[in-house]
Amino acid sequence: MTLSRRQALGLSAGAAAVLAFSPTxxxxxxxxxxxxxxxxxxxxxxxxxxxxxxxxxxxxxGNTVPVGVSVESxxxxxxxxxxxxILADGNxxxxxxxxxxxxxxxxxxxxxxxxxxxxxxxxxxxKMNDGSTFIDRKEVKVTIGGCGG
Amino acid sequence: MATPKPRVKVPKKAAKGEVITxxxxxxxxMESGQRKDKEGxxxxxxxxxxxxxxxxxQLVFSCDMDPAVSxxxxxxxxxxxxxxxxxxxxxVDDDGSVYETENKIAVx
Amino acid sequence: xxxxxxxxxxxxxAVMVCATGALAGGPVDEKxxxxxEMEIDTRIPAPEGHPFDEVISxxxxxxxxxxxxxxxxxxxxxxxxxxxxxEIWNTVDGAAGKSCASCHGDGDEFLKGLGANYPKWNADAxxxxxxxxxxxxxxxxxxEAEPYKFDAADQKALTTxxxxxxxxxxxEIDLTEGDMQAWWNKGKELYYTRTGQxxxxxxxxxxxxxGNYIRADHLSQGNVNGFPTYRLxxxxxxxxxxxxxxxxxxxxxxxxxxFSDDLMALEVYVTWRGSGLDIxxxxxxx
Numbered sequence: 001m002t003l004s005r006r007q008a009l010g011l012s013a014g015a016a017a018v019l020a021f022s023p024t025x026x027x028x029x030x031x032x033x034x035x036x037x038x039x040x041x042x043x044x045x046x047x048x049x050x051x052x053x054x055x056x057x058x059x060x061x062g063n064t065v066p067v068g069v070s071v072e073s074x075x076x077x078x079x080x081x082x083x084x085x086i087l088a089d090g091n092x093x094x095x096x097x098x099x100x101x102x103x104x105x106x107x108x109x110x111x112x113x114x115x116x117x118x119x120x121x122x123x124x125x126x127k128m129n130d131g132s133t134f135i136d137r138k139e140v141k142v143t144i145g146g147c148g149g
Numbered sequence: 150m151a152t153p154k155p156r157v158k159v160p161k162k163a164a165k166g167e168v169i170t171x172x173x174x175x176x177x178x179m180e181s182g183q184r185k186d187k188e189g190x191x192x193x194x195x196x197x198x199x200x201x202x203x204x205x206x207q208l209v210f211s212c213d214m215d216p217a218v219s220x221x222x223x224x225x226x227x228x229x230x231x232x233x234x235x236x237x238x239x240x241v242d243d244d245g246s247v248y249e250t251e252n253k254i255a256v257x
Numbered sequence: 258x259x260x261x262x263x264x265x266x267x268x269x270x271a272v273m274v275c276a277t278g279a280l281a282g283g284p285v286d287e288k289x290x291x292x293x294e295m296e297i298d299t300r301i302p303a304p305e306g307h308p309f310d311e312v313i314s315x316x317x318x319x320x321x322x323x324x325x326x327x328x329x330x331x332x333x334x335x336x337x338x339x340x341x342x343x344e345i346w347n348t349v350d351g352a353a354g355k356s357c358a359s360c361h362g363d364g365d366e367f368l369k370g371l372g373a374n375y376p377k378w379n380a381d382a383x384x385x386x387x388x389x390x391x392x393x394x395x396x397x398x399x400x401e402a403e404p405y406k407f408d409a410a411d412q413k414a415l416t417t418x419x420x421x422x423x424x425x426x427x428x429e430i431d432l433t434e435g436d437m438q439a440w441w442n443k444g445k446e447l448y449y450t451r452t453g454q455x456x457x458x459x460x461x462x463x464x465x466x467x468g469n470y471i472r473a474d475h476l477s478q479g480n481v482n483g484f485p486t487y488r489l490x491x492x493x494x495x496x497x498x499x500x501x502x503x504x505x506x507x508x509x510x511x512x513x514x515x516f517s518d519d520l521m522a523l524e525v526y527v528t529w530r531g532s533g534l535d536i537x538x539x540x541x542x543x
Contacts, residue, residue, distance in 0.1 A: 060320045060474075060543035061489035064219045064334075075229075088217055092183060095215040099226070104209045106168030106229030112212070113219040115181070143473035145490065145543060146507070154340065158331045176337040178492075220492035221334040 033089040037125055037135070040085045040098075046133035051084065051126035054111075055138045062116040062142040069099065071108035071126045071134070081108035082127045090120025116142050153177045153197075155250045157238055162255040163230040171202065171210075173224045175240050175248060181216035197248075199241040200224055205234035232256060283468040284317030284477075285324075289537070292330050295425050298535040307530065308464055314534050315477035315542060318468075323489065327541040335417065335487035335539025338494050342418025345411050351402025357415075360399065368422035373536050376525050378435035385440050385525050388416045389496070390516055407515040413494045417485045420538035427533050428482045430525065437525065444526025447519060453510030459527075474543065479504075480531035481524070483540020490543060497524060 037046065054068035071081045080103050086096040099110045108126075116122070119141045126134045158172040175197065182194025194216060201211040210226045228236070233256045240248040289297040299314035316324055326332050346357045346364055361367040376385040379394075386394070389412055393404035405412035432438050448459045462471060463479035470476070484497040498515035501523060505512040513519040 056320065056322045058320065060323050063492050064489040066322050066326075068225075091217055093215065093217070096217040097215060098213040100208075100211040100213075102208050102210070104204060104207060104229055106227045109227055110210070110212070111223070111225035113223050115217045115219055146471040146474035146476070154337065156331070156337065156340070172331050174331070174334065174337065176341070221337060223332060223334070 030089065033087050033094045033123065036085070036087055036094055037123070040125055040127065041133040042131075044133055046125050046135035048135060050134040051124050051136045053122060053124045053136045053138045055122050055140050057139075058141045058143060059116060060143060061145065062118065064113050065116050065122075065140060065142075066111065067096075067114050067122060068111040069109070069124045069126075069136075071101075073108050073128065075101070075103055075105060075107055077103045078129075080105075080129050082129050084108070084110070084127070085123075085125045086112075086114070087123040087125070088114065088116055088120055089123060091115070091117050094123075096122075116140055118142055153240070153242070153246075153248050155238060155240060155248055157236075157250055157252055159236055159252040159254060161253075162257055165256050166229065166231060168227050168229050169254075171226055171228055171236070173200070173202075173238060174221060176221055177240075177242075179214075179216065179218055179220045179222060183216070195243045197222055197240045197242055199239075201239045201241075202226070202228070203237045203239075204228060204230075205232070209236075230254060230256060284313050287317070287324065289314070289316050289324070289328060291328055291424075297425055297537055298427065298533070299537075301427075301533040304529075304532045307532075309478065312480065312531055312534055313478055314480055314482060314531075314537065314540075316483070316537065316540065318475040318477040319541075319543060323541055323543060327537065333487065333539060333541055334492075335485075335494060335541060338414045338417045338485070338487075339421045339539060342414040342416070342421075345415045346418055351396065351400035353399065353401040355400045357395070364419075364422060368419055370423050370426050372420040372538070373423040373426045373428050374430060376430060376521065376528060378431070378437050380435060383436075384518065385437060385521050387497070387516070387521065387524055388419050389498075392416065392419075408496055408499055413485050413496055416496065417494055417539050420485065420536060423536040424538060425535050427535055428528060428531055429533070430528050432525075432529065440522045440525045441529060443518075444522035444524070444529075447523050448526055452505065453508030455508045457508040459504070459523075478530070479527065480534055481527050482531050482534040483537035483542070485538060486540045486542050488542050494539065 051069065051071045056066065059065040067086065069084050071084060073079065073081045081101045084099045087094040088096050096114050097112060101108045121137050121139050124136045153176050155173065155175045160169050163169050177197050180192055180195045184192045186192050196214060196216050198214050202209045209228045212224060214222065233254060236252045236254065238250050289299045291297060299316050301312050303309045303312045316327060330336055349356045372388060376387045379386040392415055396402040397404050432441055451458045459479065462476050467476045467478045481497055485494040488495045498520050501520050502512040
């Protein structure tokens with residue numbers, strides 16, 4: 001593979017940018033997201049499983065990305081999902097929405113459409129009425145449009 | 150757009166104890182507070198921040214929304230229907246406006 | 258020349274597919290059925306003298322999620338604007354104290370198929386009229402109301418309502434009326450004329466490279482049967498002339514005003530290129 005001078009310059013500049021900035025970016029996004037999760041769970045680390053996210057692998061436009069969430073739960077007066085927090089760890093502000101369920105919901109499922117500023121993880125954290133918490137994560141690739149972006 | 154107008158899709162009837170799917174949509178720009186106008190001034194945030202569904206006065210489902218919810222917010226969820234009655238849907242705007250609509254359901 | 262273009266396109270497509278893995282660039286082999294009831298003709302044999310064998314709606318070039326949005330008339334956010342358009346249709350405006358409905362009734366009969374046959378020759382104006390121009394003429398002459406400014410929210414909503422009344426009906430324009438053929442000729446010339454700093458014609462992308470990628474986006478044939486279209490990018494209705502202007506802007510050329518002779522000629526020609534495709538308004542695109 002032969003690179004033109006311009007390609008080579010572009011590649012090295014890109015690599016430099018990644019080296020210089022990505023750790024900082026990753027940290028700040030994760031910090032905000034972690035803080036939001038902790039605030040929601042009351043400090044506990046949520047377990048994997050029980051809650052599952054349904055997101056497209058690739059979103060054609062970050063302005064309108066369909067997101068579904070479902071939680072395995074009997075949804076009775078004694079045992080139900082209280083709420084599900086949705087976060088997007090690459091947005092300027094990770095908060096997206098919080099769904100609140102009741103026994104009258106029948107099943108703990110909800111769908112909405114969200115804004116994603118770039119390719120990133122969408123996160124769902126479920127809180128049951130006994131206080132236990134569960135988490136799921138899905139990466140959504142947000143594509144850049146045609147000539148206009 | 151003119152005054153935000155809700156659209157709701159609820160089945161007209163259900164079997165006793167059936168879990169139905171409800172779909173809602175409302176026209177609203179969900180102005181995030183992060184965009185700038187042509188002069189470079191920040192456009193103030195104005196979103197619908199809360200959606201609630203009640204059945205015969207009891208809470209079924211609600212959602213707190215942040216600016217990352219898309220324009221014309223769509224909400225799909227379930228409800229268990231134990232008796233005939235009325236669903237009441239409420240959207241609360243940042244400016245304090247409340248948009249409401251109701252749908253009746255029969256039980257066979 | 259044609260085969261050379263094709264081989265370049267094939268090469269281009271092969272490279273792009275390798276680069277993006279699982280994504281395919283061409284139209285998907287699916288059927289658009291709205292609410293499981295209304296079948297929409299989105300792929301049809303091209304009319305005589307057409308550069309393609311098959312005319313394909315932009316719906317086929319979108320992801321599963323975007324296509325699904327259009328196939329569910331409840332979830333389609335464009336339907337909010339159809340409802341708003343219906344309100345406008347029935348609302349009195351202007352000094353004459355009339356609404357659209359005062360003369361045309363609820364529109365169920367009057368509007369059925371009407372939007373599928375525009376642009377139409379307007380003898381008084383001596384040029385083709387699209388729905389937006391027709392609305393403005395009606396507002397000024399019959400309602401004694403102000404004409405809508407280009408892309409006013411009400412103009413987009415009313416146009417969306419009117420076009421939606423022809424959903425599922427094939428787009429067909431009459432080129433035998435007045436000077437329509439001359440406008441078609443002019444539109445065709447514009448379609449193939451390279452313009453802007455990027456030196457692109459409409460045909461460069463939408464004829465030469467449709468089915469391939471432009472960055473991470475799929476290039477469609479650029480058909481207009483879904484306009485006004487709900488675009489996810491704007492999260493709102495986008496009018497055809499807005500889209501024309503956006504496309505021309507992206508070639509880095511000066512773009513003509515909406516409803517100018519140039520863009521009306523282009524609308525006549527591009528509408529003809531999609532002849533026979535069913536109206537999808539409000540279509541949903543990326």
